[in-house]
Amino acid sequence: MWLSRVSVDYCRVVTHAELSLAERVNVLYGDNASGKSSVLEALSVLSRGRSFRTPRIAELISRGETELTVAATVENGLSGARYPLGISKSMTDTRIRINHADVPQQAELSSHVPLTLIHPGSVELVTGSPTARRAFLDWIAFYRFADFNMAWRQYQRVLKQRNTCLRDPRQRQALPQWTQQLISLQTVLYRYRVSALAVLQEALQNTAELLAALGTPQLHLSSGFPQGVDVEDETTLQQFFRDKAEQELKQGFSLYGAHRADLHIMLDTIPAVRVASRGQLKILTVSLLLAQSYAIAETGTKRGIIAIDDLAAELDEQNQQALYNTLHTTQQQLLITGTHHQPLKNWVADAKVFHVKHGQVFASA
Numbered sequence: 031m032w033l034s035r036v037s038v039d040y041c042r043v044v045t046h047a048e049l050s051l052a053e054r055v056n057v058l059y060g061d062n063a064s065g066k067s068s069v070l071e072a073l074s075v076l077s078r079g080r081s082f083r084t085p086r087i088a089e090l091i092s093r094g095e096t097e098l099t100v101a102a103t104v105e106n107g108l109s110g111a112r113y114p115l116g117i118s119k120s121m122t123d124t125r126i127r128i129n130h131a132d133v134p135q136q137a138e139l140s141s142h143v144p145l146t147l148i149h150p151g152s153v154e155l156v157t158g159s160p161t162a163r164r165a166f167l168d169w170i171a172f173y174r175f176a177d178f179n180m181a182w183r184q185y186q187r188v189l190k191q192r193n194t195c196l197r198d199p200r201q202r203q204a205l206p207q208w209t210q211q212l213i214s215l216q217t218v219l220y221r222y223r224v225s226a227l228a229v230l231q232e233a234l235q236n237t238a239e240l241l242a243a244l245g246t247p248q249l250h251l252s253s254g255f256p257q258g259v260d261v262e263d264e265t266t267l268q269q270f271f272r273d274k275a276e277q278e279l280k281q282g283f284s285l286y287g288a289h290r291a292d293l294h295i296m297l298d299t300i301p302a303v304r305v306a307s308r309g310q311l312k313i314l315t316v317s318l319l320l321a322q323s324y325a326i327a328e329t330g331t332k333r334g335i336i337a338i339d340d341l342a343a344e345l346d347e348q349n350q351q352a353l354y355n356t357l358h359t360t361q362q363q364l365l366i367t368g369t370h371h372q373p374l375k376n377w378v379a380d381a382k383v384f385h386v387k388h389g390q391v392f393a394s395a
């Protein structure tokens with residue numbers, strides 16, 4: 031899938047923009063604060079329902095306005111289908127439309143916009159908390175496995191109920207029931223994540239040039255239980271939760287389970303965050319995110335959308351060249367932003383170029 035047209039209304043400094051995109055490479059250049067990232071944030075809202083810079087929608091809506099809207103035309107390369115979709119978000123309300131019909135859930139919209147975003151803050155994937163890494167892996171599972179989203183949502187619901195039971199003595203009698211449900215879902219989620227990791231590892235081979243100097247990272251999934259606990263064995267988990275009952279009741283929330291899983295990213299058996307330089311962390315992050323995009327794109331049309339905000343940030347010329355070589359061989363639709371300096375020169379030659387100026391977007395001739 032790729033986007034042939036995108037329109038953005040009232041996203042930060044961008045009050046209105048229309049972009050007629052190229053199927054492969056699109057470059058958005060402009061001065062600092064001109065609105066390049068705002069356009070990518072708008073795409074992030076379309077794909078994931080939120081920005082990559084803030085969880086607060088109020089910060090995203092242009093000052094003085096009450097609602098932002100992002101609309102696009104999706105082209106499905108394989109089936110030849112073309113259809114519009116869009117999302118409007120106010121402080122209190124979200125409206126989603128796909129092919130002229132109202133849709134209640136963001137997940138449905140996300141499934142039509144397989145976007146991977148790479149931005150200067152992305153490095154938190156390696157350096158930050160496990161939350162980002164779980165979401166990273168789950169995003170692959172979401173696109174690759176049809177029933178993953180249902181299982182994931184069910185898990186969130188069960189976890190919430192179980193935490194209420196742990197916290198509130200009046201609800202305590204329902205604890206065994208929610209614990210059992212939580213146990214049943216452990217295996218399901220764990221297996222999805224193991225499969226997502228396998229897909230990711232295979233896709234990572236496509237980023238070999240980028241990783242040449244660094245070596246391929248070792249990726250290990252931890253289940254959210256102490257090492258040695260077999261999450262695929264219900265009896266083991268039942269006994270485990272019985273043993274931990276006192277500890278969990280004391281804390282008042284669920285201390286173990288898929289919501290505590292992590293994807294450990296290692297270089298030569300040491301956590302990457304402890305050995306890699308800042309530039310190397312960036313290379314590693316970019317490789318992982320590209321692999322994520324390839325993993326997602328393997329379904330259906332074998333295409334996805336990759337948006338890279340501020341491509342040049344912290345990459346030396348050799349790594350920029352390696353990134354260029356890597357991306358050049360893929361089928362993905364690319365949106366790349368940067369200031370109009372040296373780093374974009376590689377891309378501009380075969381790209382559709384947009385100039386972003388004071389929140390307006392102009393297609394270059």
Ligand SMILES: Nc1ncnc2c1ncn2[C@@H]1O[C@H](COP(=O)(O)OP(=O)(O)OP(=O)(O)O)[C@@H](O)[C@H]1O
Nearest residue numbers: 042043062063064065066067068089090091092093
């Ligand atoms: N809610 C808002 N309404 C209007 N303008 C906003 C809002 N939030 C932020 N801005 C302004 O929008 C601009 C943000 O631009 P953006 O981050 O998209 O720029 P950019 O072209 O990516 O810049 P850079 O090259 O520096 O990364 C800033 O000037 C910021 O002050």
